[in-house]
Amino acid sequence: MxxxxxxxxxxxxxxxxxxxxxxxxxxxxxxxxxxxxxxxxxxxxxxxxxxxxxxxxxxxxxxxxxxxxxxxxxxxxxxxxxxxxxxxxxxxxxxxxxxxxxxxxxxxxxxxxxxxxxxxxxxxxxxxxxxxxxxxxxxxxxxxxxxxxxxxxxxxxxxxxxxxxxxxxxxxxxxxxxxxxxxAGRAFPVETRHVDRDPLLRFEDQVADVTLRALREEDGSALVFLPGQAEIRRVAERLEGRLPVGIRLAPLYGALTAAEQDFAIRPCWAPERKVVLATAIAETSLTIDGVRLVIDGGLSRVPKYEPDTGLTRLETVRVSRASADQRRGRAGRTEPGVCWRLWNEGQTAALQPYSTPEILEADLSQLALVLAAVGICDPATLAFLDPPPKPAWNEAVDLLRGLEALDEDGRITAEGKALARLPLPPRLAHMVHRAAEFGAGRMAADIAAILTEQGLGGDATDLADRLQRFRADRGQRASDARAMAAKWAKLASGGDALAQSSAPLAPGAVLALAYPDRVAEARGQPGAFRLASGRGGVLEEHDRLAKEGYIVVADLAGKAERARIRLAAAISRDEIEMLFASRIVAETTVLFDAAARAVRARRIRRLGAVKLTEEPVTAPAEAETVAALLSGVRRIGVDRLGWSKDQRRLRERSSFLNQTVGEPWPDLSDDGLADSLDDWLGPFVDGVTRFDDIDAALLGAALDRLLPYGLRQDMDRLMPSHFEAPTGSRVPIDYGADGGPAVEIRVQELFGLDRHPAIAGGRVPLTLVLTSPAHRPIQTTRDLPGFWRGSWKDVAKDLKGRYPKHPWPDNPLAAEPTRRAKPRGA
The missing domain is CATH 3.40.50.300 (P-loop containing nucleotide triphosphate hydrolases)
Incomplete structure (x- = not known):
């Protein structure tokens, strides 16, 4: 041995x-x-x-x-x-x-x-x-x-x-x-120092400050953990020109060339020193000799899949305790070291113990396609440490069916086998395969390389710009990526990677083959777009793509309605029509236009939430027209309809009876009618498209149905519309008054009346609002005889002074009711 x-x-x-x-x-x-x-x-x-x-x-x-x-x-x-x-x-x-x-x-x-x-x-x-x-x-x-x-x-x-x-x-x-x-391994002692985050400093500024402090206080090279490439670049900018002589910066992340990565992990011994700015790539699988200082920002960038949008976005999260321990251990690999943590010592216990396995949070479409390619339709037949979550698995299968990669039974199709041959995520494999049919397989493969290899082609928002720069880049990494893309294109096109059609697709059209749900339509202010999935996204107003009518979004950051679009390409409506004819849905929408106070019908053709064309419809379905008109009535208000005065009084009488007696009297208040519009108004507005055309005649017909003749006779008997005064005047009764049914009448017309007026067989007294000859209120009462015997004398004395030409008897119960002043010469 x-x-x-x-x-x-x-x-x-x-x-x-x-x-x-x-x-x-x-x-x-x-x-x-x-x-x-x-x-x-x-x-x-x-x-x-x-x-x-x-x-x-x-x-x-x-x-x-x-x-x-x-x-x-x-x-x-x-x-x-x-x-x-x-x-x-x-x-x-x-x-x-x-x-x-x-x-x-x-x-x-x-x-x-x-x-x-x-x-x-x-x-x-x-x-x-x-x-x-x-x-x-x-x-x-x-x-x-x-x-x-x-x-x-x-x-x-x-x-x-x-x-x-x-x-x-x-x-x-x-x-x-x-x-x-x-x-047991080998671990040298590592001293841990905590530095509280300063809320007044940007994260990158504090990381740079702590790094410089560590280099001043200790010997050896430093390994600085940062969440991503952007933070590495910003910290490097802040350290440039501030590092002591003889110390070199060495970024370390996946998008660098092999030579750049090799320099970062190359052993470094005194007196040479370097500062390695790394992502989580350096947590466990790499040993960088000479590093004895670790500065841990405490953050990591992980992919998070959003099932409702179909997007996988990178999210910055706190590291787990296990990751923090791994990072700390990097300072003691070859000799005793020091670890600076940019968080309070007490916060360590609150960290998640372990990072969440990717299988529990990721898009599972690639996994589902691979399993289908080897004849496995059910992941439960395999031994997973954590089984794929059922909802995410079902969504992945649905996506693959939409790409025609799986049949209804979940088995791989010929299209699926073609996608599985390409070493790409299913959406991008579908893009390359379908683009090859249009003679644009090489462009699609180049786009796939840009999307899967971070940093290729620069960081422009417009995919066309990145594609141009990628093709012009003579660096080793870009050359390797182009060679890889050529192999993909060759696989997708059956060996002829250079075949082109007479009208090759534009970059936006190619991208749309991967992301039909991310075709987006301009909506309002420059730079604002709505994706076919229904999500919103924005570009800077000065961005060239901000003026386009339609774009395809490849990368979106943020959850809000105004998430930032980081990579997209322009696409024309004609290209959308050509590529997605089978997905475009035509629908007639009948809506109420509040500004015009009328129903408007439009025929709209859509790709998801993206509107492609819209034109008026002259004869929409009657039921939809009625429904839209009634929604407009609810929106504007039942009280704004063209009711006559008599109709409003009739409604008040019925509503009063409904509140005091109940059935069979209908609730004809504004709220009551709004709740039952479909029942009472719907049958009478066939052919009506304008709110203002719902006039008193139409409303009268609807009221006749609500209050048929026999019921209205009973109402007239119990709740008359008018009060007949002793003078013969017919005064309308206000059934909507706060204190119950009320009558406003000049006090002279009630002289000689020794009983208080009442309705409903004498059970409901009227509220009398007594007025002067000039119709100014002088008294409100529900006890007229008591008023005559009580405060009348004081009221009469005041009225005599203001209206001397009118009779003001000391005993109104013995006086004749009148509507006139005293005769001349009286």
Missing amino acids: ISIPDRFSPPLPIDAVLDDVRVSLEANPRLVLVAAPGAGKTTRVPLALLDAPWRQGKLLVVEPRRIAARAAAARMAESLGESVGQTVGYRVRMDSKVSATTVIEVITEGVFTRMVVDDPLLERVSAVLFDEFHERSLDGDLGLALSLDGATLRDDLRIVVMSATLDGGRVASLLGGAPVVES
Whole structure:
């Protein structure tokens, strides 16, 4: 048996358990290896298995990230005294170094997934080692599930799950009770210092200040954790010109070239120093020798899928405690270090214990397509550590059906097989495949490269600008991406990647093939758009695309109605009509125009919420017209209809009876009529389109139905419309008065009346509003005899002074009622 410490140097903590790993895998094809960061599991375990008696084929080491795959391959090759591509090689997107002699292949999770799809039994593979499995990426979970499924027909396939922070027992159970080997690792002491966030400083300013302070107070290089590329760029701008002599900046994120990434992770020893500005890419799978200072901003950027919009957006969140511990540990990989955390010490306990597995929050369309490609329609038949959530799975299947990739039974179609051959998310694969039919496969492939490789083509909002810059870029990364895009186009077009139609599609039309739900229509002020999905988005008013009538949105930031559009392309209405004829819906809308106080009918053709054409309809359906008119009546108000005075009084009488007696008297108040418009007004407005055409004659017919003749006779008997005064005057009774039915009448017309007037057979007294000859109120009473005997004398004395030509008797009960003044000469 090989003595690993003798063969490889320097010795690493993992060396102590390598024999245990070898022995376990000889007896059992499954293994869980839990090893602390820096233990050396990534580079030592594969080498220790090279001469295992069961190894007949390749050893695959599956890494979450490209940079980690390349770095791991380089370290292992160096340990063997070889170049990468000999015994140890790697395969990542846009780059590979392997040969016929390669035994250990370090590959990314996405590459591994495609390998399993092409060869479910992994015929020429002896072992698959999943590294950094605690990151719980969707591709990692899928790769392990597919490996376990294939291994049911291959009992000689070894599967090893390696992780730094992981519930080993739970994973061991998933692997059928696999043994668990643990390595303590090597960790030097790390002092933790907390710096409260300053609310008056921008995040990037405080990170730069703390970084400079750390460099002044301590020796060694610094690793600064930031959520994304934008923050890295801004912190770099703030550090430029302020760093001590001899200290260099080294950004580290996925969109950089291989050379730039290699510089960031290259060992750095005194007196040389550097500041590595990194995303979460540097949390676990990379060891940067010489780093003993860590500045942790406490933030991470993670993808969040929004099922209601079909968009996956990047969201900045607080790191988990596990991630914070991983970052802190980076300061003690090679010597004692110091970690500065930009949060209060007490906030650490409030952090989420672990990051949420991507499978629980991601768009599952890629997973569903991969499973369908290997003949699996139900994810429950596979061994997932966390099963895909049912709602997200159903939505993914619906999307794939919409792309014609799956049939109604969830089985893959010919279209689906074509999409599965392309190493792209389903939407983009569909875009490239469909564009190839129009002779625009290469343009679509270039667009797919821009959308999947951050930073290619710059950061312009207009996709056409990015496409032009991408094609003109002579850098290595852009050249590699163009070569990759050419392969996609060739796959999609059946081998002729350069075929073009006589009228190739524009970039916006190509993009729309991937995102028909993100075709957007200008709505109002420049830069405001509504997507076919119903969501809103905005561009800066000065942006060139802000003046377009229609665009297609590729990237949108924010949840609000005015989310910021970060990448889009113009598209014409004719292109929309041509591409989506089968999806466009024509509908006649009949609405009430409040400004015109009339019903307006329009025939509208839409793609989702995007309106393409609109034209008037001269003869809309009668039922829809009536419904729209009645909605207008509710909006303007029943009281604004053309009621006559008599009709309003009739309504008041019926409403009073409804409130005091109830059935059979209808509630004809404004609120009561508004609640029952369909019943009483609907049958009488056939052919009516204008609010103002609902006149008194039409309303009278409706009232006749509400109050038929017999009921109205009973009403006239119980609740007469007028009060007949002793003088013979017919005075209208106000049934809507606050105090009940009321009559306003000149006091002289009631002389001689010794009983208070009442209605409803004498049960309801009228409220009398007594007025002067000039119709000014002088008294309100519900007891006329009491008024004559009481305050009349004082009232009469005042009236005599103001109206001397009118009779004001001392005893009104004995006087004749009158409507006139005293005769001349009296």
